[in-house]
Amino acid sequence: MNYTIDKQNSDTIVLEFGVRGESLSEENRVQLSTQVAAFRAILEDFDKDPSCRAGIRGLTIRLLFLDGFSEEREGMVVNAFKYLPGLKTFRWACLDGVIPIADEIVEALARGKVEELFFPVTRIGDSDLSRLRGLTTLSLGLPSHERTKGYYHDHIDAFAEVQAQIVRANAPSVQDLAVTTSIRWECTLPALRNASISRLLNCSPAAMNRLLRTSPYLTSLTITSTEPADRNHTPLEVVFEAFDSAPDALPQLTSFKLLASPHDSGVTGVHEQILSEFLKNKRQLRCLHVTLSSGRRSFPYGRHVLEILPTLPHLEVLGVQLSCETLDTDELRFYDRHLPRDLTTLLVSARFDKIDISPDELLSLFTTRTKLKTLTLVPATYPTFRALDDALNPLLFDNRPPSLDFLEWAHCSPDRTRTLVGFCSGPERHNIFCPSSRGGRPFARKPLPNECGLEDWAWLREYDETHTLSPDTGFELERCNYQGTVETAMDVDAAKGENEDDDEIDRITEHIDIRRIEGICYETS
Template sequence: MTTSKSTLPPELWAMVIHQLSRDDQRNLLFVSTFFHDLALSDVFSHVTIRFGLWRPDASDYNVVTDDADTPPPPMTEDQRAETALVNLHACEILHHIARTPRFARVIKKLSIRAYVAHSGDGVFELFALKEAVLAMTHIISFRWDGRNPLLNFAVLDALAQSSGHVLRELILPSSDETRTFLAKFKRLQTLILHRPYDPDYMLLLPDDSDVSISDGIEANQSTLARLTLYGDALWRCPVRSLLDLQELEIILPPSLSGLELVLHHCTTLRYVTFDLHVCTNARLLELLTTHPDSLPQLTAFKLFFEQLHPLTHAEVTLLAEFLKGKKTLRMLDLADTDADMEEGTEVPILKILPELPALEVLGLNIQCFEFSHEDFQVLRTHLPPRLSALFLNLTVDGMVLRQDWIEMLSNLTSLRYLHIIDMLDSMDLKQQLLEDHPDSLELVGYNMHLRWLEHDPEQGVPRYSPRWSTEKVKFCTAEDFGCKDWEWLFRYHAPRGLWDRDNLTTQ
């Protein structure tokens, strides 16, 4: 190793280390000072700080489910002890960052998960975070998840002071503090304001409440490419500040009062996501119908809606007509929009799939309580064989013809990621997929659990990797998937009430 080291300059070693797995990079920290210093920037380029414990049964209470009638379960003694250790560890890391400028400069991405159990806690943690952020001068991405403690002015001010000149991605909860401080940043490429502490509060804000959001977007309009906003905030932004957007996500707006201007003027949009209340479904379809030539560069389209009032067959037909003209559409996720395959019912979305020449990534919601061979033939005929990723949200009852499913999927010879949500727990394809799957398949999701398909190095037979932890699924990124397309397809499906589905096993 010493001889090899002497024959290569550090720049080439850094390139080699960058291609290694995370485990191998960590191991290099203990080889020598030379390799420690080279591996440091890769191992700690992204740091995640945890305040408290994220729990799937409680952490997103009243943020994901908005269910005020079902309080979260109390923490156990073991969980309280673990929380104390987690918070202590977080403060130790932050203290080390604040006192070690050389190490602080290595950090490029900083993620915070704030899930302290008791309201009012976290004051000391926020102070430690502020001191550490002041030392980090190269942060290009800052992400905050959770509601306790809430992000405050001091941390945002420290971020603007230390890394405001290089910060490109900002992901925050909607709150008075975050909205007011946005104009401090001038070169953002991605701005995501996700669901706030109290979702109902956002729907009752006075008319001038989102002026600060408008100011923040105008301050970054020359660089901003991706924008995610909750509620009516987008409609209070001058459309001139949105003209260069490439990706737009509109989350639960009470109305679509400003969408017509967006469709008319924002011609550079390529990625569009709508998560709608029932009151806005009809208006969306009306606007898409009257503006069929809007979104001329549409590459990715995702639609969610309030599940108690799904789109009617006529509305799905209108949506299909709009999408049919988008020849550049490469990714389509309608896994929250019913495609009813009951006998004698036409499926408009399936019908247009062969007419989308660029389509590679697809999410579908299919209801059919008695699948026949003819139904499988319809799917096999309409699903493009070139699909690289497929997300199926299935409501299937009665006799399930597993072999028909396998044969249908075998036609997808380029499929690398397959995810199935089985709403009625009526079918189980895990073992069949393990034994007989498209050769290209790499990742399998079943309900909210994901596993890689691997091959036993000794026997050469396929096997499932250990499943991803629930926390990893909740906070998954494109780096976890190894593919931006897959993260986009899975995005927003995890927190929609599916945490309690069956585990993906290897039986």
């Protein structure tokens, strides 16, 4: 476990405590023992040299796999709070295993000055987080590997009540709130600025109405739904009912995201019209991402949302669906007329059974957006991918818009999972990312959002479970021992006997001078 502290700017320390894997092998146990010793050494450094800790404001403990969190290790975490009197932010990132937060840790947090708490809702256990008061940021997420587990659904009422207790305890102060599944706190949140409700379950129209009508300062709202087959599934009709009853609510919104499950076929044109009426007077919107109808088979869908886009003068970041049976000249003109000219970041989820325009015409939809820096194309079906791949792919790589810094091309086929290709170019940075179609090893590092000005792309990708590439994918990769150009990294893979997708590599090398792209070879654990 490594850590560094810049004594001139020691705002945050991140500790990765634990090992990856589905079980603790003997090798992993040795590694874990080493990391425990390293954690203890860190605390000793804090004790010996107060200057190391005086300015530290944030602490992240990332438990990658740590089954049987011992009392000794709990005590070490509690000691960390004693050594960090200025701690404002605490993140408990438990990615695997079943490790509830220790009550002693909650007590230590309550005695301190923590204002921002990030914690998995399923790890609260019997601890009373409502003892924490004065929080301005509260994030109670659901780890991705638990989203389909019966354990969570069997205990959803208990989780919802614990979540409601801590929200009520911090109602006067909380400004940024991210919760999972339910809105049960039955109180107003007068200071709320940003709200995210992911995997909506067991939500009543009254609760949604209360959020809309009693949060006058809300500037960012995210709502995502669950699979229709999930137990306790709440149809999005509840959300649309609330929008329909309060179309003028939240006039200060600058960011809005509403994502239906890709298998939810219950959203109709009437619902889209209600949403459009709700959005059309949100003239401060800068970021908008709407995915409603991936499960519908009829064409077209998403047009109501497209039609109100010209009424949003500040819109720069957009995630939108484009669909029709045949993409012809008239349909392209409709898209061109309604997509804002000043977009900087665009995600297009496309569904066309046939493309009846020239590649140059299709390319013009993007080249005429002269400020476009980031483009993500996500064909919703394999026929759409084939149509777009034949018509657009070569031109996008050879004649991409001069302003474009990052291109993400996502596709699927009947016999393999999604493969994504992206590149980021800048004055000093050239990266390309291409995992194998079987979900294997990327042979070059994906640029992270904070490295390449991709914060808006990261916002579009947040909570979007329909694609395999996410804003934090890079953090889940471990560096291998080789650094060099992508071309050489491919040679290294060949020497190891790895079988990459030859067609995919040929397609990349055909359109990009791969010898000029430098990157770092990474591999997943």
